[in-house]
Amino acid sequence: xxxxxxxxxxxxxxxxxxxxxxxxxxxxxxxxxxxxxxxxxxxxxxxxxxxxxxxxxxxxxxxxxxxxxxxxx
Numbered sequence: 001x002x003x004x005x006x007x008x009x010x011x012x013x014x015x016x017x018x019x020x021x022x023x024x025x026x027x028x029x030x031x032x033x034x035x036x037x038x039x040x041x042x043x044x045x046x047x048x049x050x051x052x053x054x055x056x057x058x059x060x061x062x063x064x065x066x067x068x069x070x071x072x073x
Contacts, residue, residue: 005035024060 003017003024010028017024017039024039031037052061 001039001041003037003039005029005031005033005037007033019062022062024062026060 001019003019006016006018006023008015008028009025013028014025015027015029015031017026017037019039026039029037047058048066049061
C-alpha cells in the first residue's frame with residue numbers, strides 16, 4: 001500500500017500514516033511528516049467484519065472491498 005506519514009506520536013512510540021484518506025497507526029518509524037512510504041499488511045494480521053467494530057484491541061480498521069479469497073491447499 002502507498003501511504004504518507006501524517007504525524008509522529010512519540011509519547012506512544014507510534015507513527016500515523018494516511019492511506020487514501022484512512023489512518024493507519026504503526027510502531028514508530030524514522031520519517032518526517034509528509035514522507036511517502038510503502039506498507040505491507042500480512043494476511044495473518046487481517047480480520048474481516050461487515051461493519052466497524054468497537055470495544056476490541058484491533059487498532060487499525062479500514063473500509064475496503066474483498067475482491068478475492070484464496071485458501072491454502
